[in-house]
Amino acid sequence: MALRPALTPVVAALPTMVPFVGPEAQERERGRAFRARLGANESGFGPAPSVIAAMRDAAPEMWKYCDPDSFELRRAFAAHVGVKSTNVVVGEGIDGLLGLVVHMMVSEGTPVVTSLGAYPTFNFHVAAVGGRLVTVPYENDRESLDGLLDAVRRENAPVVYLSNPDNPMGTWWEAHELVRFMDALPETTMLLLDEAYIELGPKSAMTPIDVSRPNVIWFRTFSKAYGLAGIRCGYAVGEEGFIRDCEKIRNHYGVNKMAQVAGMAALEDQVYLAEVTTKVAAGRRRIAEIARDNRLSPIESATNFVTIDCKADGVFAQKVLRELIERDVFVRKPMAPVLDRCVRVSVGLDHELDIFAEELPRALRAAAGS
Amino acid sequence: MALRPALTPVVAALPTMVPFVGPEAQERERGRAFRARLGANESGFGPAPSVIAAMRDAAPEMWKYCDPDSFELRRAFAAHVGVKSTNVVVGEGIDGLLGLVVHMMVSEGTPVVTSLGAYPTFNFHVAAVGGRLVTVPYENDRESLDGLLDAVRRENAPVVYLSNPDNPMGTWWEAHELVRFMDALPETTMLLLDEAYIELGPKSAMTPIDVSRPNVIWFRTFSKAYGLAGIRCGYAVGEEGFIRDCEKIRNHYGVNKMAQVAGMAALEDQVYLAEVTTKVAAGRRRIAEIARDNRLSPIESATNFVTIDCKADGVFAQKVLRELIERDVFVRKPMAPVLDRCVRVSVGLDHELDIFAEELPRALRAAAGS
Numbered sequence: 001m002a003l004r005p006a007l008t009p010v011v012a013a014l015p016t017m018v019p020f021v022g023p024e025a026q027e028r029e030r031g032r033a034f035r036a037r038l039g040a041n042e043s044g045f046g047p048a049p050s051v052i053a054a055m056r057d058a059a060p061e062m063w064k065y066c067d068p069d070s071f072e073l074r075r076a077f078a079a080h081v082g083v084k085s086t087n088v089v090v091g092e093g094i095d096g097l098l099g100l101v102v103h104m105m106v107s108e109g110t111p112v113v114t115s116l117g118a119y120p121t122f123n124f125h126v127a128a129v130g131g132r133l134v135t136v137p138y139e140n141d142r143e144s145l146d147g148l149l150d151a152v153r154r155e156n157a158p159v160v161y162l163s164n165p166d167n168p169m170g171t172w173w174e175a176h177e178l179v180r181f182m183d184a185l186p187e188t189t190m191l192l193l194d195e196a197y198i199e200l201g202p203k204s205a206m207t208p209i210d211v212s213r214p215n216v217i218w219f220r221t222f223s224k225a226y227g228l229a230g231i232r233c234g235y236a237v238g239e240e241g242f243i244r245d246c247e248k249i250r251n252h253y254g255v256n257k258m259a260q261v262a263g264m265a266a267l268e269d270q271v272y273l274a275e276v277t278t279k280v281a282a283g284r285r286r287i288a289e290i291a292r293d294n295r296l297s298p299i300e301s302a303t304n305f306v307t308i309d310c311k312a313d314g315v316f317a318q319k320v321l322r323e324l325i326e327r328d329v330f331v332r333k334p335m336a337p338v339l340d341r342c343v344r345v346s347v348g349l350d351h352e353l354d355i356f357a358e359e360l361p362r363a364l365r366a367a368a369g370s
Numbered sequence: 371m372a373l374r375p376a377l378t379p380v381v382a383a384l385p386t387m388v389p390f391v392g393p394e395a396q397e398r399e400r401g402r403a404f405r406a407r408l409g410a411n412e413s414g415f416g417p418a419p420s421v422i423a424a425m426r427d428a429a430p431e432m433w434k435y436c437d438p439d440s441f442e443l444r445r446a447f448a449a450h451v452g453v454k455s456t457n458v459v460v461g462e463g464i465d466g467l468l469g470l471v472v473h474m475m476v477s478e479g480t481p482v483v484t485s486l487g488a489y490p491t492f493n494f495h496v497a498a499v500g501g502r503l504v505t506v507p508y509e510n511d512r513e514s515l516d517g518l519l520d521a522v523r524r525e526n527a528p529v530v531y532l533s534n535p536d537n538p539m540g541t542w543w544e545a546h547e548l549v550r551f552m553d554a555l556p557e558t559t560m561l562l563l564d565e566a567y568i569e570l571g572p573k574s575a576m577t578p579i580d581v582s583r584p585n586v587i588w589f590r591t592f593s594k595a596y597g598l599a600g601i602r603c604g605y606a607v608g609e610e611g612f613i614r615d616c617e618k619i620r621n622h623y624g625v626n627k628m629a630q631v632a633g634m635a636a637l638e639d640q641v642y643l644a645e646v647t648t649k650v651a652a653g654r655r656r657i658a659e660i661a662r663d664n665r666l667s668p669i670e671s672a673t674n675f676v677t678i679d680c681k682a683d684g685v686f687a688q689k690v691l692r693e694l695i696e697r698d699v700f701v702r703k704p705m706a707p708v709l710d711r712c713v714r715v716s717v718g719l720d721h722e723l724d725i726f727a728e729e730l731p732r733a734l735r736a737a738a739g740s
Contacts (some may be wrong), residue, residue: 005529005559011474028441047432056424059417105378124619
């Protein structure tokens with residue numbers, strides 16, 4: 001074989017993998033569209049009409065580069081959470097921001113602590129720089145604060161990842177419990193607190209943002225409650241020195257101009273947000289009901305999805321998943337041991353949940369029979 | 371001082387810098403808006419009406435995550451340049467794609483060859499991973515093919531960056547000269563060929579895309595001729611194995627859904643593209659005329675800007691730049707030795723070029739007198 005340009009040793013050793021297979025790829029493979037899109041924790045309620053209007057108005061302006069400082073956006077986000085603009089960095093969704101922080105803090109062999117079965121895109125970023133993932137099993141379907149703390153101490157890890165509320169289980173910790181966790185964390189360990197779903201759960205789960213802590217970063221996004229998954233806009237909040245350090249390697253033109261417009265408009269429409277959170281709560285109740293009607297156990301959720309215990313092993317839940325997909329219902333499932341007994345169903349529109357209600361018993365029968 | 375989480379040694383050693391200060395930041399500092407936006411090589415002609423319509427139609431769909439495979443977009447780009455989808459990867463503009471390839475191929479100490487004064491965002495990405503930049507001076511305001519080749523051989527560099535047509539000088543190499551360069555390149559050196567401006571120059575500068583070469587990547591963007599700088603959509607074309615390797619660390623949701631829609635629509639409207647390239651050529655002639663009217667020397671350009679030799683040193687050109695900005699004309703200038711005797715003026719709308727024509731003589735007089 002001819003010589004060719006070499007990849008870095010870290011990248012050369014990586015498998016070709018993707019954190020998620022998109023529903024579009026599944027539709028192409030199946031040769032037909034899903035009837036219910038309930039797998040990616042998107043918001044079928046969509047962005048606010050005010051946000052749609054703002055995007056439409058901005059379309060002719062897309063010839064301009066975005067403001068690389070995201071000045072107005074940062075000011076708006078800062079005001080929203082009660083900090084200064086210098087405590088805020090914007091990014092291409094939480095995905096992009098997690099990648100940024102990982103590239104700032106993790107290099108070959110750096111131990112990084114997360115939960116076994118937590119957000120795969122974070123793990124993907126860690127792998128990209130050759131970090132060493134240390135995983136801690138969930139406990140009673142929640143990420144284990146004690147377990148994470150033990151692992152951090154044992155490994156002297158500079159980074160620990162935690163989502164609250166959690167994905168893929170939908171469970172959460174109350175703010176006071178998380179504050180205790182933060183207090184106990186070594187000061188040389190950075191907590192990446194992924195709050196992608198925070199607007200959808202109880203207020204009591206919302207940890208007060210305290211930028212005097214130099215070792216906690218809060219991550220927020222417009223992908224979930226705000227209904228803008230496709231626009232890639234998120235922000236991170238933290239201590240000023242760390243936020244300034246982000247400038248060293250940040251992709252300054254990464255958040256596109258349409259995302260800046262949409263994020264700004266979305267934040268301004270808190271009335272719409274309140275309507276959506278109410279609808280999401282109703283959707284969660286409906287999914288839980290459907291689960292119970294089929295003698296399954298819904299896990300209480302603070303997110304826009306409900307993870308359903310199928311009351312058997314991972315093999316059975318995988319069959320349920322496959323049967324739902326066969327019936328044109330796009331859902332996903334946790335893959336880690338113990339969690340893998342579940343399927344995960346996002347809140348969707350009423351007619352989509354009707355389809356789920358209709359197809360779940362059939363899928364269960366087929367899974368049991370196969 | 372209290373202990374805090376550590377950055378990687380590479381990132382810790384980096385200065386806090388940005389490749390570009392946006393015009394918005396300058397406007398905030400000055401307390402007033404620019405009257406002519408001629409500094410960032412954007413297209414004031416804007417995106418095609420068909421593209422604006424497509425973006426408007428798509429706005430309500432932004433609740434969905436983008437297709438992480440960009441399946442249709444890749445197919446369209448591939449058809450456009452006559453390769454297979456498996457030869458194409460999409461990214462957040464050329465910036466994002468350069469970052470991707472740098473992270474794949476460059477680690478601490480890796481020598482990377484570029485021209486002294488070439489695209490700073492590429493250098494920024496190389497610095498982020500601790501690569502060692504080896505810079506080659508321009509020759510007669512063109513990137514030096516012989517010089518780059520010598521440096522590559524001397525340093526045994528796995529990566530060399532070249533833009534054709536060039537930014538910031540606007541000059542170019544004919545395709546047959548570049549093919550000779552490619553042929554001479556060691557097979558272990560990857561050429562990153564940045565063709566951001568390729569649609570705007572002579573056809574003879576367009577190197578035939580040949581994906582049987584495993585050591586050349588062609589980069590294209592919608593930021594320039596297509597008038598979509600704000601949308602962050604670009605693509606890279608290369609040998610299938612390398613493109614597949616991109617999946618190992620690529621941000622799969624990085625190109626947002628609006629960018630996918632806009633890129634697709636833009637590619638379809640080649641009539642509009644032809645109109646814009648005609649207008650850009652007229653704008654270049656106008657800028658050159660204005661320069662000559664002021665006894666300056668415009669450099670022949672294959673891009674959407676004209677770099678103007680101010681016929682003195684870098685200090686003088688810097689004064690001219692400052693005086694133009696004082697007069698609300700946003701322009702930029704090359705900073706590297708020799709090139710720094712110039713200012714760079716993007717093609718804009720007629721009324722903006724009128725303002726430039728009016729203000730340039732005043733700026734020159736003020737610069738000469740200061």
